[in-house]
Structures are given as C-alpha cells and as structure tokens.
Amino acid sequence: MPTDPGSKEVTDHPNVVVMPPLLYAVALIVGVAAQFVVAIHLSIEPEFRWVVGGLLVGGGTAVALGFSRAFARIGQDRNPNTPTPSIITSGVYRYSRNPAYVSLTAILLGIGLLLDNGWILLAAIPVVVVMHNGVILREEAYLERTFGDEYRNYKMRVRRWL
Numbered sequence: 001m002p003t004d005p006g007s008k009e010v011t012d013h014p015n016v017v018v019m020p021p022l023l024y025a026v027a028l029i030v031g032v033a034a035q036f037v038v039a040i041h042l043s044i045e046p047e048f049r050w051v052v053g054g055l056l057v058g059g060g061t062a063v064a065l066g067f068s069r070a071f072a073r074i075g076q077d078r079n080p081n082t083p084t085p086s087i088i089t090s091g092v093y094r095y096s097r098n099p100a101y102v103s104l105t106a107i108l109l110g111i112g113l114l115l116d117n118g119w120i121l122l123a124a125i126p127v128v129v130v131m132h133n134g135v136i137l138r139e140e141a142y143l144e145r146t147f148g149d150e151y152r153n154y155k156m157r158v159r160r161w162l
Contacts, residue, residue: 012083014142017134020080024104027127028111031120040118049113056110063103066092080139087147089154097140097158101131136160 034040042049070088071078078100092099105128112120143151 012146013081014135014138016080016138018130020101020104020131020135023127023130024108027108027123028120031112031117031123032115034119035115035117040122041116042113042118042121044113046116049116053110053113056106056113058110060103060106060110063092063099063106067099067103080135084143084146087143087151087154089158094158096162097155097160098136101136102161105131 068078070076070091070093074086074088076082076085076088096102105124108124108127109121112118112124140151140155
C-alpha cells in the first residue's frame with residue numbers, strides 16, 4: 001500500500017533486518033567456536049548452572065510451543081516479513097508482546113549456562129540490541145500502522161519483553 005507520492009512505499013510487513021532464529025543460531029555457533037579459541041568459563045557452581053540453564057531452556061521451549069500454537073490458530077506465518085492477519089492477545093501474549101523472542105533469548109542463555117560458555121552469554125548482548133532495534137521496533141511500527149488503536153491499547157497493557 002503506497003503512501004503519498006514522493007514518500008517511501010509502506011509494505012504490508014515490518015521489513016525486519018534479520019530473521020530472528022538465524023540471528024540466535026549465529027550467536028550460538030560463534031559462542032561455541034570462540035570457546036574453542038579462548039575459553040571463558042563461568043564462575044558459577046555447576047549445580048546452579050545446570051538448574052538455571054535447564055529451567056531457561058525448558059521454559060523457553062514451553063513459551064515457544066505457546067506462541068507456535070497461537071500462530072497456528074490464526075494462520076500466522078512465523079516469518080516476521082509476512083503480513084499479520086490479527087493481533088494475538090491470549091496465551092503467552094497476555095504476558096509478553098514478543099514471546100518468540102523471549103523464548104529464543106531464554107534458550108540461548110540456558111545453553112550458555114549448560115555449556116559453561118561465557119561467549120554465548122556475551123553474544124546475547126548484541127543479539128538483544130539487534131532484536132530490539134532491527135526487529136521489534138520495526139514490528140511495532142508495522143503493527144501500529146496496520147491495527148492502530150487496537151495495537152496501541154495492547155501495547156499499554158502488555159510489556160515488550162516480560
């Protein structure tokens with residue numbers, strides 16, 4: 001749907017800068033590879049790492065299943081660069097506007113703890129920055145353009161991450 005002449009064309013998708021699963025996968029691969037070059041071990045008791053890491057991976061997986069079910073219910077493609085048919089406000093979307101990204105972040109951090117790999121934890125920092133600026137803000141602008149007050153009201157009720 002084009003806007004007025006002379007302005008940029010508005011697309012029916014958020015035009016994110018990276019596919020989120022790819023970004024998280026690259027961070028994981030880079031973290032594992034870097035550990036072989038210069039290991040950064042965590043100064044955390046192994047039992048604590050295993051419990052917290054396991055909870056993060058398990059919780060992240062549970063949230064991922066929740067958002068996947070919600071997408072399937074409305075026929076939403078998981079690719080963020082496809083049109084959004086409607087706003088989901090139930091299930092895990094009652095607690096986070098971005099449960100998919102919360103789940104990917106939790107899983108990445110959990111794997112870093114389980115593997116005693118500080119590089120993975122460090123890689124999560126630029127991942128979250130890219131996600132915020134290159135994905136989430138673009139998605140929010142798209143959803144506001146597409147759904148107007150319905151999305152703005154949802155934004156006021158539900159946090160971006162947690």
